[in-house]
Amino acid sequence: xxxxxxFVGRNEILxxxxxxxxxxxxxxxxxxxGAVQCQMMDMIHPGIVPMHKVNFDTxxxxxxxxxxxxxxxxxxxLKIEKHIEVNKLVKGRPLDNLEFLQWxxxxxxxxxxxxxxxxYNPVERRCKGTKERKGASNFTKGSNKSSNSLLTNSLSTxxxxxxxxxxxxxxxxxxxxVSTASGAVNATGxxxxxxxxxxxxxxxxxxxxxERDFYFGKLRDxxxxxxTSELENLPVVVAIKKILYASDNRExxxxxxxxxxxxxxxxxxxGGYNSEDSLPKGD
Numbered sequence: 001x002x003x004x005x006x007f008v009g010r011n012e013i014l015x016x017x018x019x020x021x022x023x024x025x026x027x028x029x030x031x032x033x034g035a036v037q038c039q040m041m042d043m044i045h046p047g048i049v050p051m052h053k054v055n056f057d058t059x060x061x062x063x064x065x066x067x068x069x070x071x072x073x074x075x076x077x078l079k080i081e082k083h084i085e086v087n088k089l090v091k092g093r094p095l096d097n098l099e100f101l102q103w104x105x106x107x108x109x110x111x112x113x114x115x116x117x118x119x120y121n122p123v124e125r126r127c128k129g130t131k132e133r134k135g136a137s138n139f140t141k142g143s144n145k146s147s148n149s150l151l152t153n154s155l156s157t158x159x160x161x162x163x164x165x166x167x168x169x170x171x172x173x174x175x176x177x178v179s180t181a182s183g184a185v186n187a188t189g190x191x192x193x194x195x196x197x198x199x200x201x202x203x204x205x206x207x208x209x210x211e212r213d214f215y216f217g218k219l220r221d222x223x224x225x226x227x228t229s230e231l232e233n234l235p236v237v238v239a240i241k242k243i244l245y246a247s248d249n250r251e252x253x254x255x256x257x258x259x260x261x262x263x264x265x266x267x268x269x270x271g272g273y274n275s276e277d278s279l280p281k282g283d
């Protein structure tokens with residue numbers, strides 16, 4: 001389970017999705033609808049996903065569930081034994097969606113050595129869905145609010161006239177409008193990336209604080225045990241307290257504790273040791 005893909009960060013996952021499917025996602029939660037996963041499977045296994053049924057403009061959890069049903073059907077056809085936790089994914093929780101996208105990347109990398117189909121046109125495939133024609137721009141609203149942002153990118157790569165009869169000069173005109181906002185888009189992306197880094201750092205700090213409190217609690221339990229009247233004069237307990245209360249020189253405290261234990265062993269060998277016997281001064 002702990003494949004290298006499960007350590008891929010969210011920024012790398014988003015960059016992979018955007019480059020592969022010509023999208024502009026800024027958060028992993030934007031893939032919670034299941035549409036991205038469906039199209040990734042369509043790219044890896046062309047024609048296996050009925051793209052006309054995939055809803056890229058979901059408004060409710062019910063719509064999202066329908067996408068995941070399509071995805072599960074594809075998994076069944078391909079005999080992929082992967083349980084899709086739909087109830088968690090549709091809630092848009094970042095960690096749940098990131099984990100599923102990490103698995104998806106691992107799977108895509110395992111097919112054909114990770115080589116993508118260069119003849120696959122993600123924009124054209126999305127446009128085959130009747131629902132996508134209404135919601136393509138809404139799906140990518142996080143980074144570009146132009147209603148033709150995805151189609152503009154595809155038009156700029158085709159010479160002459162496209163399949164719909166629109167001259168590419170129109171596409172270039174629209175690109176000119178989009179480029180005026182590129183600076184703002186880049187700034188937004190930078191802010192978003194920094195916000196995600198801050199969130200990651202906060203999670204790491206919370207984890208470290210919990211770990212610190214856990215081990216502090218263990219040390220406190222040991223201290224309380226050492227302060228028990230029946231045990232506090234035993235050499236081993238005194239040695240433990242020397243280590244617990246050492247302020248700076250850890251090596252010196254350990255050496256003193258070991259010396260104390262050695263002395264107590266010598267006493268035992270000579271004739272026994274009573275817990276009420278006094279210890280050397282300073283101990």
